[in-house]
Amino acid sequence: MLPSFPHADNSFSTPESLAELGVVLRQARGDDIPWLMELYRESRAEELAPIPWSDDAKRSFLDSQFELQHRHFVSMFPFGRFLIIESAGQPVGRLYLSNEDPELVADICITQRARNKGYGSRLLQAVIDAANARRVNVELHVLPRNTSAIRLYERLGFAFAEDQGSHLLMRRLADQTGAGRRVDPR
Ligand SMILES: CC(C)(COP(=O)(O)OP(=O)(O)OC[C@H]1O[C@@H](n2cnc3c(N)ncnc32)[C@H](O)[C@@H]1OP(=O)(O)O)[C@@H](O)C(=O)NCCC(=O)NCCS
Numbered sequence: 522m523l524p525s526f527p528h529a530d531n532s533f534s535t536p537e538s539l540a541e542l543g544v545v546l547r548q549a550r551g552d553d554i555p556w557l558m559e560l561y562r563e564s565r566a567e568e569l570a571p572i573p574w575s576d577d578a579k580r581s582f583l584d585s586q587f588e589l590q591h592r593h594f595v596s597m598f599p600f601g602r603f604l605i606i607e608s609a610g611q612p613v614g615r616l617y618l619s620n621e622d623p624e625l626v627a628d629i630c631i632t633q634r635a636r637n638k639g640y641g642s643r644l645l646q647a648v649i650d651a652a653n654a655r656r657v658n659v660e661l662h663v664l665p666r667n668t669s670a671i672r673l674y675e676r677l678g679f680a681f682a683e684d685q686g687s688h689l690l691m692r693r694l695a696d697q698t699g700a701g702r703r704v705d706p707r
Pocket residue numbers: 564629630631632635636637638639640641642643661662663664667668669670671672673674707
């Protein structure tokens with residue numbers, strides 16, 4: 522059985538910029554796990570497509586990877602915010618934040634059908650604004666080949682901080698004024 526999500530401080534209200542699109546954030550629950558596994562499978566389907574494994578083998582590999590990742594996140598971030606992104610009452614993504622200094626975006630993933638609607642940039646801008654209010658930097662890890670995500674992060678003011686081999690660490694420095702550098706949401 523998978524460990525449950527921490528209940529530490531999971532308050533992170535839905536940013537107005539998303540609420541106006543009908544999107545809400547809520548704390549992840551144990552009964553979200555099957556949907557989160559589906560999201561995870563979908564997010565890695567393209568990467569595994571060229572591998573000559575059966576569908577069953579791919580599924581059990583991805584499910585075991587999800588489980589390892591879940592255990593890692595909940596043990597690494599006992600005070601983290603584990604959020605489900607919902608649109609029209611249905612989950613469309615997840616946003617996991619370390620809720621530390623620096624604020625680490627441990628994961629952001631939106632289901633394919635809900636991408637390119639501005640959700641990701643508005644969410645990240647809200648994370649940046651909240652971190653700015655606390656005067657903390659925001660960090661995230663990205664695969665070097667994920668050039669679309671890198672383009673999005675650069676638009677939001679993230680810069681490369683460290684090459685960690687498999688991943689790149691990107692950092693968005695806190696605005697010293699705490700006012701938040703606004704980027705037009707898309
Ligand atoms: C990255 C992601 C969260 C962005 O959310 P989104 O709601 O689609 O983003 P927005 O609509 O606000 O902005 C669109 C931008 O997202 C990025 N994007 C779009 N599709 C993407 C994809 N499949 N993978 C990565 N980035 C993508 C692009 O930069 C795009 O802008 P572009 O016109 O310059 O190409 C979302 O695409 C996603 O979940 N991708 C798959 C998982 C992933 O790559 N997560 C990041 C891991 S570090």
